[in-house]
Amino acid sequence: MSLPALPCHLNGRYTTTDQATVSVFDRGFIFGDGIYEVVPFYGGKPFRLEQHLARLERSLSAVLMRNPHTPAEWRTMVCQLVEQLGAQLGLTPEQFDQTVYLQVTRGVAVRDHVIDPTLAPTVFAYANRWTPPSDEMVQHGVRCVTADDFRWEMAHVKSISLMGAILARDLSHRVGATETVMFRHDMLSEAAASNVWIVKQGTVIGVPRSHLSLEGIRYGVLDTLCAALGIGFELRPVSREEVLTADEVLLTSASKEVLAVVQLDDQPVGAGVPGPVALRLQAAYRAWARSGADTPA
Numbered sequence: 001m002s003l004p005a006l007p008c009h010l011n012g013r014y015t016t017t018d019q020a021t022v023s024v025f026d027r028g029f030i031f032g033d034g035i036y037e038v039v040p041f042y043g044g045k046p047f048r049l050e051q052h053l054a055r056l057e058r059s060l061s062a063v064l065m066r067n068p069h070t071p072a073e074w075r076t077m078v079c080q081l082v083e084q085l086g087a088q089l090g091l092t093p094e095q096f097d098q099t100v101y102l103q104v105t106r107g108v109a110v111r112d113h114v115i116d117p118t119l120a121p122t123v124f125a126y127a128n129r130w131t132p133p134s135d136e137m138v139q140h141g142v143r144c145v146t147a148d149d150f151r152w153e154m155a156h157v158k159s160i161s162l163m164g165a166i167l168a169r170d171l172s173h174r175v176g177a178t179e180t181v182m183f184r185h186d187m188l189s190e191a192a193a194s195n196v197w198i199v200k201q202g203t204v205i206g207v208p209r210s211h212l213s214l215e216g217i218r219y220g221v222l223d224t225l226c227a228a229l230g231i232g233f234e235l236r237p238v239s240r241e242e243v244l245t246a247d248e249v250l251l252t253s254a255s256k257e258v259l260a261v262v263q264l265d266d267q268p269v270g271a272g273v274p275g276p277v278a279l280r281l282q283a284a285y286r287a288w289a290r291s292g293a294d295t296p297a
Contacts, residue, residue: 007084008126009077014084017126026122028105031113032161034122035059036103040130040254041082044093045292046100049075051217056102059158065106068121074102081127089129099130099254103160133257138282141262141274142178142251146240147171149182149189149212156211168192179251181243181264188238189213194256197222199248199277203232218252225284228296231277248275257289258282 005018027033037056040047053071060067069077078100086093107119151164169192172180179191188207190196195216197206204226209215226233243249249261249269258281260274288296 004128006126006128007081007088008124009081010124011122014080020124022122022124023108025108025110026105027107027109027119028103028122028160030111032159032163033063034103034105034160035063035065035158036101036160037158038254039078039100039102040289041078041093041098041100042289042292043095043097044082044086045290046075046078047289048217048221049078051220052102055158055215055217056104058156060104062154062157063159064115064117065104065121068104068123077125078102078127081125085127085129097130097132098127100125100127105160130255132286133255133259137259138279139274141260141269141278143176143263144179144181144191144249144251144261144265145172145175145177146181146183146243146265149184151182154211155189155213156209156215158214165192178259179261181249181261183240183243184212186240188240188243190216191251194251194253195219196243197250197252198238198243198246199250199275200242200246202247202277203234204250204277204281205234205236205238205242207238208235216252217254218258221285221288222252222258222281225281225288225296229280229284231280246270248278250278250281258285 005016008017008020010020037052039049039052053074057067081100082093082098103124105122107121109116109119168180179194181191181196182189190213195218197204207213223233247270251259260278261269262272
């Protein structure tokens with residue numbers, strides 16, 4: 001496979017992904033010992049960058065790693081990569097959408113499970129072109145399957161150790177579905193790479209923030225959008241039965257924005273088409289993201 005030569009940053013140096021190399025003793029490679037974030041840019045403008053960097057800090061702290069950069073340094077890095085990507089494509093950043101992937105590993109050392117706090121972390125970031133969900137996906141919704149959540153119980157950490165999520169996503173990929181909605185002891189947790197929400201009688205309901213699921217950046221986004229649109233918003237435990245009988249089911253993530261689930265395990269969700277709450281939230285989400293504003297209009 002021919003890999004792209006995308007603009008990247010590795011340990012203080014700007015280069016391209018075909019030229020960047022790391023040691024085989026990097027703990028990210030050996031152990032999956034690292035943290036990551038994916039920041040969406042709409043027309044060159046980052047969406048909720050401060051919230052992404054705050055979650056990066058929380059994840060690093062949870063696994064006893066120091067943050068190698070200040071928020072200002074991270075902002076400079078990601079914006080520079082977006083500018084470089086535009087120059088590479090012969091476009092201004094305003095002419096297309098982007099994502100920037102950030103990764104921090106514990107650093108390079110001979111393989112040993114013991115944490116060495118003196119290691120210098122490995123910092124990697126790259127920018128890539130990105131296409132938001134298509135109008136067809138928004139208007140027609142997506143199919144999902146369900147599965148028991150067999151991942152570790154520190155799901156609130158955005159770790160690069162993603163074997164559980166990979167295996168969960170493969171369950172849906174094999175049957176041509178978009179996501180795998182997961183449950184722990186018949187209670188909703190999240191999907192393989194998305195947060196999951198239900199709509200009951202016009203209220204958006206999601207699971208509480210805890211160590212059992214990742215607090216997606218869209219938690220704050222949906223809360224804010226629901227308040228602006230006059231839609232009820234609630235966080236509480238959600239049972240499998242409630243998901244299967246919900247009026248609407250939604251997926252949220254940086255790449256999916258807000259998507260309606262219209263089929264779960266070959267059974268229709270609600271009327272089997274995207275519901276009014278999903279369509280309102282998706283439209284409001286995209287308008288806010290593209291405006292570059294701190295709050296929705």
